[in-house]
Amino acid sequence: MSEERVDVVVVGAGPVGLVLAAELALTGAKVQVLERRTEPDEAVKAGAINVPTAEALDRRGLLPAAERVQRELAGTLANLAGGARFTGHFAGVVLDGDLVDWADPDLAAHTAVDAARLVPQRELEALLAEHVERLGVPLRRGVEVTSLADTGDSVVVDTTAGPLRASWLVGCDGGHSTVRRLAGIEFPGTAPELTGRLAVADIADPKKLAKGWVWSAGGAYRCGPQPGRLTTVEFDGGPTDRSAPVTLEEVQASLRRVSGTDVTLTALRGTATRWSDNTRQAAAYRSGRVLLAGDAAHVHPPFGGQGLNLGVGDATNLGWKLGAVIAGWAPAGLLDTYDTERRPLGAWVLDWTRAQIGILRGDPQSAALRAVVTALLATPDGATYALKQISGVTHHFPLPGTHPLVGCYAPDVSLADGSRLADHTHTGGFALLDRTPDTAFGRVASAWPTRVTTIADKPGDPGTPTGLLVRPDGVVAWATDTPDARDNADAADAAELASTLHRWAGAPAFEPTH
Template identity: 45%
Template sequence: MQYDVVIAGAGPVGLFLSCELAQAGCSVLVLEQAGSPDSPLKRLPFGLRGLNAPTLEALDRRGLLDAVVATQVLRPDKGPPPPGTAHWLAQSRPLGGHFAGIPFALEDVDSGRWPRRLPTPVPDQMAVALQSLEAVLAERAIALGVRIVRGCAVLAVSPDEAGMAIETSGAPVHGRWLVGCDGARSTVRKQSGFVFAGSPPEFTGHTLQVELADPTVLTPGRQFTEHGMCNFNPPGTLALADFDGGAGHRTPLDLRTAQALLRRVSGREATITALHLATTWTDAARQATAYRSGRVLLAGDAAHMHSPLGGQGLNLGIGDAMNLGWKLAAVVRGQAADSLLDSYQAERHPIGARVLDWSRAQVALMRPGPGSRALAAVVADLAATRDGATYLAERLWGVAQPALFDGDHPWVGRSVPDVRLADGRRMGELLRAGKGLLLGLDSGVSLGPIIDHVSRSFPCVMSAARGALGLGAVLVRPDGIVAWACDAGGDASGLESSLERWFGVRR
């Protein structure tokens, strides 16, 4: 059977993308190498993930947020976080996040400095378990008709006249389009000849679940040492950064070697009595120079890899999927030319590069040596100020991202505000169907003929917003990005070109 789109990888990015495509009417097959979605690395504490504002907006705009909220780690009715969960989450003073382990206080963040981030019921950040998030997305994907095949690895890919032939560890499959969401070691990326450029690792990160003879030998929280960093979350969760140039990555650890590693990095005579789980990672920062090659596209870690410091990777990948899904679906359905996919690269590649540099900056603060410790002390002082905390929150929470593209109006290229319309609905609710919207917010603006034309392909809502945004009309892409806007009392100049550019609609 030929599918419209085959996705390699059933992680959150692949699953979210599959939902976007299936909701738009595409036939979708998801291939996942792992035989089961269950993994101790996806459960707490190793599976802890932070979701930022754009990700939470995306989930809200697709009607998935309530299900994800029900799984969140920190909720009053759930009590304190489970043992071993990140140490900073259990602090008595609410924290907004951290940069290279340097925390900033939630109360120091001035959200009034983000004029385009309007009050909304959608939170700015949330902690979830990776396995719980994947379960929510998989349930939605299956309900939409997505076929998920687990225990099936992609071995080789090759283009043909009809699309992409895909050799797997099971039966061969065929797709008109192929998207690699198969992680940093992506087979799809390697098989398709993408260039993965960037910087090599400086350290190996080790995450361990252990039993200690005497946990009091180690200090809870993050400690920097002459060999790297030791982050201890009692009773037995450890994150170690060993500045070995990445030499220890994927090297199996037994109890003896794990204890030697812990003692060397921590500088303490800690004794491990049992080693239950261990995984490694590095701070290598690489990005595909292109996100598309013919009928093959990349998203998530397959397109960009970096250290997990600051928890930006998952959010970056969901942003890729939200941006790509409606565009690829429009191309598959014949509503748009292939050139629409060029905007995926143009819009998402700079964001990925920015996150990679954010990761590199944190590594610079973590390096052993007096220079890094002095620089970290300066950053800690800045993080304790209102300006510093607000800046860090802005970057970590993703609440003030630059415009994706230029336009004649300040809102163009930015996430549409979650206004509440006169009929009581929020903007996020209007985007649940995954389609574009043309909204006239001022009855004095005459857009009738164009709206009638667009409504045959895309839903159109005419209503009045509560508030003082001053908008007369707004065209919103399916991913919630403003494609065109005019002020109250303005005219519709530029609307036709925006309709054609993003939706292939000609008057």
């Protein structure tokens, strides 16, 4: 291809790159996605998504499609047996759903996506690829980036199919990111000490394997939750060749070593994967006009699909901010908040997965620690705490504001007309819930007519939000509660809303009236 000019080149067509491309397209940016693979990745990876990822799909009208995937797979998922609610595990210690306090406010506020959590990564990628295609974003497969040059006002990207010139380049190309290497961004962290393998296989003698996680001196293995899904962990210093195909013989040998059985595998279904506990975070998520998202910015053990979910969060956070810069309305420093908001959460996930490695080892000390953790997670408080962390409902960003919802992902909000707040966010942009009798908050937001959608609703009960401003990434930027049956919004609330809109949505088309 001859040199082409676009707003953003996204390198990598996994879930992170696809979400980012879609979010950018909704802002009006011209996007080009490049993927080195000639076909979608069929490797066995994450088997579920967390609440923020499911809610990101919901915000863009993709919840019905995700629910359809879960329904189609429900018959093969042991987590759904007997109607049990999806929980997860911490280092192989499965959380007992009967112990969880499902009435906990953090959990109860995010239940609308419960039927869309068990979406495997392959199915998620297919769903997102269709979404990107509907938005008209071109995706070129079989194209590799060979060099890049940041000229200060653009990035020249050389590829195996010819050059591209873009205003911005985002690497969503995985832990061995070519974009990160070419941009010269350091990737500090801790070296691997284990080799993990994940496969779906036909097992000749499945009764030789126990269900769930089993530990031994050589490592650990898991059989399930889907029939034939196998995970093995061996503390052998890490894989010597991550790029070599994972064979049936390799998976069987590993499974025999950690299980202490002579179990026989007869075939692999799909592409098996090899992974490690290599744990690193990029020294910067941005260098000039080059940015990183997903595994290109951070890698860690894949327990609970945390890498997939963390990457999707990166993409939703970066998409609207970079789109605002391209559109010319971004307030000063908006793009800098991508690193400041996402880096601390990335560091937390790295430590959350490191902690699990500490109790997965087969030595006596780790076994003793695992027994303590298992006992703690077998309590209502322990199970509830762990589930809240795993599900992502406690994610919080340090945004200005005193309301407890500010900086959190928006809760489920049902409206008087039978719709939900998320139903009004499919095209991106800011969403403002206005429950004042005189639509006082909507009048303020009308000064940002192309950036804010106001959803008027009947006044709620005392203590519920009478006003809620939600950013395009689902994070609450401003909120106020209904203290009584007042007729008019407090002028101070309206002034604070205007200030918040200036901070996040840039200059208004005209000065708002309070």
